[in-house]
Each structure stands twice: as structure tokens, then as C-alpha cells.
Amino acid sequence: MRxxxxxxxxxxxxxxxxxxxxxxxxxxxxxxxxxxxxRLLASVSLISVVSGTATYALPSxxxxxxxxxxxxxxxxxxxxxxxxxxxxxxxxxxxGDPEAIIEGRESLRSFRVYPIPTRASAAFIPNYGxxxxxxxxxxxxxxxxxxxxxxxxxxxxxxxxxxxxxxxxENESAHRDPLxxxxxxxxxxxxxxxxx
Amino acid sequence: xxxxxxxxxxxxxxxDRGGIIHARALVLKLISQCQQSINGAxxxxxxxxxxxxxxxxPFYKISEVLPSCxxxxxxxxxxxxxxxxPYESLQTLDASWIRARADRxxxxxxxxxxxxxLYPATVSPITVTARYVLLTPELGSEDDDLVLPPERIDQLIxxxxxxxxxxxxxxDEMESTxxxxxxxxxxx
Numbered sequence: 001m002r003x004x005x006x007x008x009x010x011x012x013x014x015x016x017x018x019x020x021x022x023x024x025x026x027x028x029x030x031x032x033x034x035x036x037x038x039r040l041l042a043s044v045s046l047i048s049v050v051s052g053t054a055t056y057a058l059p060s061x062x063x064x065x066x067x068x069x070x071x072x073x074x075x076x077x078x079x080x081x082x083x084x085x086x087x088x089x090x091x092x093x094x095x096g097d098p099e100a101i102i103e104g105r106e107s108l109r110s111f112r113v114y115p116i117p118t119r120a121s122a123a124f125i126p127n128y129g130x131x132x133x134x135x136x137x138x139x140x141x142x143x144x145x146x147x148x149x150x151x152x153x154x155x156x157x158x159x160x161x162x163x164x165x166x167x168x169x170e171n172e173s174a175h176r177d178p179l180x181x182x183x184x185x186x187x188x189x190x191x192x193x194x195x196x
Numbered sequence: 197x198x199x200x201x202x203x204x205x206x207x208x209x210x211x212d213r214g215g216i217i218h219a220r221a222l223v224l225k226l227i228s229q230c231q232q233s234i235n236g237a238x239x240x241x242x243x244x245x246x247x248x249x250x251x252x253x254p255f256y257k258i259s260e261v262l263p264s265c266x267x268x269x270x271x272x273x274x275x276x277x278x279x280x281x282p283y284e285s286l287q288t289l290d291a292s293w294i295r296a297r298a299d300r301x302x303x304x305x306x307x308x309x310x311x312x313x314l315y316p317a318t319v320s321p322i323t324v325t326a327r328y329v330l331l332t333p334e335l336g337s338e339d340d341d342l343v344l345p346p347e348r349i350d351q352l353i354x355x356x357x358x359x360x361x362x363x364x365x366x367x368d369e370m371e372s373t374x375x376x377x378x379x380x381x382x383x384x
Contacts, residue, residue, distance in 0.1 A: 134250075
């Protein structure tokens with residue numbers, strides 16, 4: 001729970017850390033963690049395809065997408081610089097069912113599919129309450145991505161609390177303390193190393 | 197050993213037997229967390245549990261189906277061991293792995309600590325048995341027993357000690373304790 005981590009960070013700092021800054025640090029650290037290559041916390045999300053629309057926003061909880069699929073198949077991720085080589089100079093106006101993801105043309109929070117879809121996804125009807133089972137629609141785009149959850153798993157509380165203190169004591173403030181920040185970071189790294 | 201005894205040992209190490217600087221409730225929380233870390237590295241305490249597959253579902257949140265699992269090590273279904281593979285190789289095994297279905301899965305893959313893939317997904321619910329490194333239970337009171345074996349207790353006390361030394365800003369002492377912990381962990 002976020003509140004447990006924040007309380008633990010305050011306790012470990014002997015209440016020298018700024019409570020509001022710790023809240024901000026929590027968001028920063030959570031995002032940084034999700035950008036790490038270990039993909040410690042990952043999820044699957046489904047995105048409805050809209051006919052005539054090539055660009056889609058990532059779900060709010062997604063940070064780094066690392067696998068896309070449509071129907072039964074993974075979609076290869078093609079750098080935008082190779083799209084013309086792979087699909088021809090006029091690739092951007094091709095239409096059909098999604099075959100690939102074109103990387104690097106959109107913002108960090110969105111992605112583009114190739115070609116432009118001509119069919120919309122069927123309505124998602126949770127007949128069985130099994131979104132990735134029997135209700136799993138065939139014509140939606142699935143994305144596997146790292147997560148930026150509000151509440152981290154409790155086994156990460158201690159290294160996470162130390163990580164918050166590292167960020168907090170690095171900040172410009174009346175209680176800035178680079179030595180404490182450095183040691184908080186090294187202790188957090190040892191704890192995480194043991195867990196992984 | 198009970199958590200009570202462990203707290204006493206830790207507080208004695210930092211010359212705070214009365215828990216004046218470090219409240220016993222805080223030390224209990226730290227012991228609980230550090231026990232999880234030590235077991236994550238030593239893999240001394242393992243657990244086994246079963247869960248039901250969902251028809252046609254390849255993805256499972258480990259924290260939901262195996263809440264005491266820290267690191268999954270083994271899976272079997274209907275008496276047959278499932279092969280563990282990196283998730284990246286599922287595409288090589290079967291280009292349509294996402295929609296593949298069978299009576300029972302042949303492979304499992306994990307991504308990070310919380311996402312499990314079973315391939316192929318099952319045509320109807322079956323029971324999967326998993327063995328894993330146990331996420332040691334949180335200590336709720338000082339009467340709770342530690343679950344680490346006796347030979348790991350020194351390492352646990354060292355780790356909690358290092359957190360309290362950090363709290364006291366005794367970084368040189370913390371560093372030497374950490375060096376001992378990392379050395380012990382690398383020898384495992």
C-alpha cells in the first residue's frame with residue numbers, strides 16, 4: 001500500500017523527510033521502476049480497434065509496452081524508418097487488419113498500427129466475466145506492458161521506502177543530504193537484489 | 197525463533213534494548229520485510245499451491261492465483277510437468293500461441309514477478325500445481341514465529357541491523373554489515 005510505504009519512509013528518516021515531497025517521489029520512483037528492463041510488474045491490456053484509426057493511446061497504467069498482439073498473432077514492432085522498406089513508400093495509407101506496430105512516430109503514450117484498420121473490434125461483452133478467457137475478443141489489440149501501480153506489492157515496501165528517501169534527500173531543500181541519499185540507494189539496491 | 201526474540205536481538209545489537217530510538221513495532225515490520233528479502237535470495241522456504249485455469253485464458257496474475265508466491269519455480273498439470281520457457285520463445289514454439297488451446301498446458305513462462313503465461317490455454321478449467329519460493333508471511337505480532345531456518349537468522353538480524361544503522365546515519369557500520377550480507381548471499 002502506498003500509505004504504508006510513505007509511513008515507512010517517514011519512520012526511516014526520523015521524520016526529517018518532507019511528507020509532500022515523499023508523495024511526489026513515490027510517483028517518480030514508481031515510474032522509474034516501470035521503465036527498468038527487469039519488467040518486474042507487468043500486465044496485459046486490451047484496446048478496441050476503431051475502423052479508419054491507426055493511432056491508439058496506451059492504457060493509463062501502462063508505462064513500457066513490450067509485446068503487442070492482434071487476433072492470434074504477435075505483431076512485430078517495426079521502426080518507422082523501416083516502414084517504407086517493409087511495406088512500400090505509401091505504407092501510411094494502406095488499409096487492412098493490423099499486421100505490425102510502427103514505432104517512433106507517435107508520442108510515448110500512443111502507438112500506431114499498420115495498416116489502418118478497416119474493421120472495428122466487436123463490442124466487448126463480458127458474458128463469462130473472463131476478459132482474457134472466453135470473453136477474450138479476437139479482434140482487439142492486446143498489449144503487454146510494464147505497470148505503474150498506485151500500490152506496489154507489499155514485499156517491495158522497504159526497498160521502495162529507501163528509494164523515496166534517496167530521491168528526497170537528493171532534492172534541493174533545507175534538509176538536502178547527499179550522503180544519506182547515497183546510502184539509502186545502496187541499501188535499497190541490496191534489498192532488491194536479494195528479492196530478485 | 198519468535199519475532200519477539202528477534203526484535204530483542206536486533207535492539208541489543210544497536211544498543212537500544214528498550215526500543216527508545218527504534219520502536220518495536222517498526223523493528224517488527226523491518227524483520228518481516230527483511231525475512232522476505234533473505235528468503236528471496238536463499239530460497240530456503242518454498243511453497244506449493246494449486247489454482248484452476250480459466251477456459252481459453254493464457255495470462256494469469258501470479259499475485260491473484262498464487263498469493264504466497266515470490267518466484268515461481270515449477271508447474272505441473274494432470275501429473276505432467278510443464279516446461280518453463282522464456283516468454284519470448286513462445287512465438288517460436290507457435291506463432292498463434294495466444295489463441296492456442298489444449299486439454300492441458302505444456303509450457304509456462306513468467307514475466308517479472310507477477311505475470312504468468314500458460315501455453316496452450318486450456319479448453320476447460322483444470323488444476324495447475326505450482327511450486328515457488330515462498331513470500332514469507334507478514335509478521336502480525338511479536339508472538340509470530342520466523343519461518344527462516346535457524347542458519348539464516350544471523351543474516352536476517354544483520355540485514356535488519358543495517359536498516360537501523362541507516363536510520364541512525366551510521367553509514368560506515370551499515371556498509372560493513374551490508375558487505376557481510378552480500379558476501380553470504382553470493383556464497384549461497
